[in-house]
Amino acid sequence: MSDRKARLLDDVRTYHREQEEGGPFVPGVTEIWPSGAVLDEEDRAALVEAAVDLRIAAGHSSRRFESLFARKMKRRKAHLTNSGSSANLLAVTALTSHQLGEQRLRPGDEVITVAAGFPTTVNPLLQNGLVPVFVDVDLATCNTTADRVAAAIGPRTRAIVIAHALGNPFPVTEIAELAAQHDLFLVEDNCDAVGSTYDGKLTGTFGDLTTVSFYPAHHLTMGEGGCVLTGDLALARIVESLRDWGRDCWCEPGESNKCLKRFSYQMGTLPAGYDHKYIFSHVGYNLKATDVQAALGLSQLRKLDDFCTARRRNWRRLRDGLDGVPWLLLPRATERSDPSWFGFVLTVDPQAPFSRAALVDFLEGRRIGTRRLFAGNLTRQPAYVGRPHRVVGELTNSDIITEQTFWVGVYPGLTDEMLDYIVSSIREFVAAHG
Template identity: 55%
Template sequence: MITISSTHNELRMQILKLTTKYYEKKWAKQDFVPGVDYIPVSGKTFDAEELLNVVDSSLDFWLTAGRYAKRFEKEFARTMDTRYAMLTNSGSSANLLALSALTSESLGERRLQPGDEVITVAAGFPTTVNPILQNQLIPVFLDVDIPTYNIDTNMLEAAISSRTKAIMIAHTLGNPFNLAEVKRIADKYQLWLIEDTCDAVGAEYTGKKVGTFGDLATVSFYPAHHITMGEGGAVLTSNPRLKKIVESFRDWGRDCWCDPGKDNTCGKRFSWQLGDLPPGYDHKYTYNHIGYNLKVSDMQAAVGVAQLEKLPRFIAKRRENYNDLQAGLSELQDMLILPRETPNSSSSPFGFPITVRTESPITRNQLIQYLEQNNIGTRLLFAGNLLKQPAYKNIPHRIVGNLANTDIIMERTFWLGVHPGINREMVKYMVDKLYEAYGRGDSI
């Protein structure tokens, strides 16, 4: 009971108890009503723990990265089998930091410089490619495979030129790309490899976590993703030098590596002499990169700490929903191309991609409109063909081979949700509506 003499710790405990009660009242579980309740393609799944953590953090009023951020970085790095995880404010910022880090002068001859080339694909999300352009580099586009929706590696070696310095591609919708071949080419030509793992947390290739094959990897914690902080992302690496560079670009470009609110971690704050600065210039205000401020708040990290505990069951539920859709739609394969996992991989599905065959009497757009009319959420495979988007009309680039499958994805592909908030009753409803769209009644 709250009294005028209650200590702040006693008040804190009362607030947290009330927070749990608030969650139970506000977000009480409701039964799914087919055709009435909307089935979103993505969404946050949480319980009272996330709410408790964010309230607990807010009571500290530590508004930048703090105890929860440090804990999350340590636990997430361990989860992903990497040495380091550096939190940032979004997956898009993680991509920007990862690619920008490779432009650091401290990397010597291997640094990326304006005009250098980075191999990627056009069938994906814009912010996998944007950092290439933002750093005045040249994207080299390869086509993708259907139905894995990942880079077609048949032309990968042919794409290498004297200016090629890196490969930056995503594991599409949680399905790992052909890491054996991509890594072989990267090692052979001494190319940097950035794995965009934003949609693929928990996926594995040859029994090893994706995000551990490249020099750097990136993750997103937007509500659509495997775990969420609302906004948020991370850069992963096991390379101490790259860790320091990423943190510098994230934290204004400074050379200092003190945590927020800390001073003199290096023990010689006023003893450095860098650049043309006078000896003893405050290390906290010494900059060796043209950086940004892309940090997170501790309240975001607090949500992530609670989410991380649930990650294994989130992934298991995504796989269950994916497998149920795969089995349920098997009798529609004459009309629809269903997804396929990359050989030697175990996906961590972000969504369930479907490509409408040319034999289909209804188009992709007609089909998704039918599903949306029946309260089933759909999404296209992001940008489709990025080069057909208005913003990319005049960008400098190279194409190796053709982008035939990329164009097919633009015209005929969409995806359905598999997130943990979708239950088997919802999956059956989605399957039934797809059969109904083709005049075949309920699913087999």
């Protein structure tokens, strides 16, 4: 690094410290966000360095992040994408590839998922002509169960695609066993749960494919961004092709003839020797991230363990502080799991003398940010009216979540003072209305 660049980056760090000097927390005045990125001077310096070096496309930083993140998540391959939603699209679309032969998913095949969740877990199913099969969840964990999934398996079932809700693992050992018994693909949407474990193993290591988001609300951020991970090299190659315009070549942009056979291929009805850099084996996209994003990701990755520790600590402080409050169903970790929590979910008892809306309005009035459990029951959302799907069992709890559930934050940017204010505010409201 040149002396001039080193001085520039030192100035950037100084600038960051000056900008971050904030005042004390003022209850009812200072905004308490439910989620957000935690960015330090090294993150700012990493972004500036990438910009100064004009690393504007995917390159060295992207490849290094993929390698380190795959190792951290205990998967063989990771492929960066421009969002977690794109990661879900790639993971599901990969399962439709002709390169999987008879195993591939085809239009009309059914895929089991949950009704209460985020749309982009389900949207790729519809985008690929697949039929979502919706099952209900438990209220305390916000996750489905192996029994519910088993009951939904039918003659056209080919895959299971489920998210770990708010960082809380679904019973993934049992559901992975079901998938193996019935020869089904399993995709883990791990966007909310990086660092969570089930049976002592990281979530995201059970499925055929795993997806992660690096949106600012999540455990790590690149601003935007996502990732597809897998232990299956054939699936990894398909994901890479689909992400990179659908091309058959595996050279990075700017590379040529890595295979030493660039002008020796014959595929389809193309003439022999057609340039392999321009042979396309999939109907793909351009869903890559950039080195600027990856530079931030590399800086963030060094802090992941601390972020996960803070999320667990903050969740526990809320859980202990709200223990025993009437009319509220408090969250519970799935048995045999250790969640790296995304949020702290609360469900107002339908028989309570107050409504969810009244409690949320009270908290928002005190500058305490709240969020719904995403889309609630997806089958009730306008986007899914008339879309092909099947429902197995009653969606009773998904409806309760739609009507009665919300969550508050546990992200590492929250202080003990903020968390205690959330607790005291909820206790004050319930005492006044109970």
